Amino acid sequence: MTDDVLRRAPLFSGLDDEAAGALDASMTPLTLRRGEVLFNEGDDGNQLYVVTDGKIKLGRTSPDGRENLLAILGPSQMFGELSFFDPGPRSATATAVTDVDVRSLGHEALSPVLREHPDVAMALLNQLAGRLRRTNEVVGDLVFSDVPGRVAKALLDLASRFGRKADDGVHVNHDLTQEELAQLVGASRETVNKALADFASRGWLRLEPRSVVILDLERLQRRAR
């Protein structure tokens, strides 16, 4: 049920059922098709969103048109908070990677909640701190790791969030093209393709369209460091 998905969002932690219900009621549901854009880098807007189903990608475009993905977000994850807490134009473009359902929340609706429920503010601080931690990690990876290492790391991250364990390995339906995967790790599609092919030839994983099956988690983890 999408209600469960919502309740699992950090935004709702620390709220009793009544308050959660009230907050939920003030959110607007929204559906997008794969490829549709929710908002663009540079847009105004202070809505905050929670994914209830599907995946969203957050990306930035360089002056010369190349693209870089900051994150892939799945159910229960929040985005759009930057312009929400630090008013200003959106710093990234949000695009649907699959068909998606999201809920949006305006500034007016959340502010009173933050005032009355300090726990929610704490949960959000916690959430942002965690996000900052992970982003710092990404910076480190870009500086220290080579492309195959970053690809391995990205696959493991996707696996931990979207993977399903099966007899033959961990099935990761990431829904990303190799082009998108490349933008996510900050490399060219060709180089990422070679890294994937290499992993596959070593028997660490099996490639499928927009999906991989991880066969040897151990080695992939070792390659990621």
Place this chain on the structure above:
Amino acid sequence: MTDDVLRRAPLFSGLDDEAAGALDASMTPLTLRRGEVLFNEGDDGNQLYVVTDGKIKLGRTSPDGRENLLAILGPSQMFGELSFFDPGPRSATATAVTDVDVRSLGHEALSPVLREHPDVAMALLNQLAGRLRRTNEVVGDLVFSDVPGRVAKALLDLASRFGRKADDGVHVNHDLTQEELAQLVGASRETVNKALADFASRGWLRLEPRSVVILDLERLQRRAR
């Protein structure tokens, strides 16, 4: 007065004089010499710090010993908040770049303030969101820009925070060795040195030990993009 410096910290915005005084009183002052380490990556600890004088660098070390700087912090700036809001080991090492004065604050002292002053929580959310924005920007730069571009950008950032305008240009006493500057932009010392030498030969800036004078802000800005 250091009190002014403190009051300018986001932590204190939204507090009336009384509350600010109380919070101030619960902070412990601390002095470090250039090179001294305040805390290490991996340490436990949930203190939050505010710089009152001097500069602190936050850095991470890769498994093979190379180093990467996440930020250079000056007066009024806060750090150590990650382990504060998202309990866990410190994700970076904090080292004094110059002799420094800082104030530290324990979790026990701030929690009640957050509960009673929602404005402070909002200011902190705002602060973290801003930090996240800038870190995302850094990720983009690492992916899109070459080393000279990143060096130019770093110099401009340092100039905006530590620069003093004079007749012959903007004097930026960054107090960083070229090695540190290189770690900040994620490049080798040699490459950074060459970029700086190139900028100097074009007349965009004049090199001084641990300091630069920016002579042509315009061009440097253009090179940064």
Place this chain on the structure above:
DNA sequence: TCCAGACTGTGACTCATCTGACAACCCGAA
């Protein structure tokens, strides 16, 4: 005042990654 150690400046060599250029493939829509 002198020295040692830490910084800065610069070259030659190497290598990972990007670029550009194709061929092969797959799947959905006419």
Place this chain on the structure above:
DNA sequence: TTCGGGTTGTCAGATGAGTCACAGTCTGGA
């Protein structure tokens, strides 16, 4: 069933930046 666009797989250069290896310079202590 066939066509076409969006994918995936590979190759042969080109190149930015890292590493190594010095020499020159500055600076703070003894």
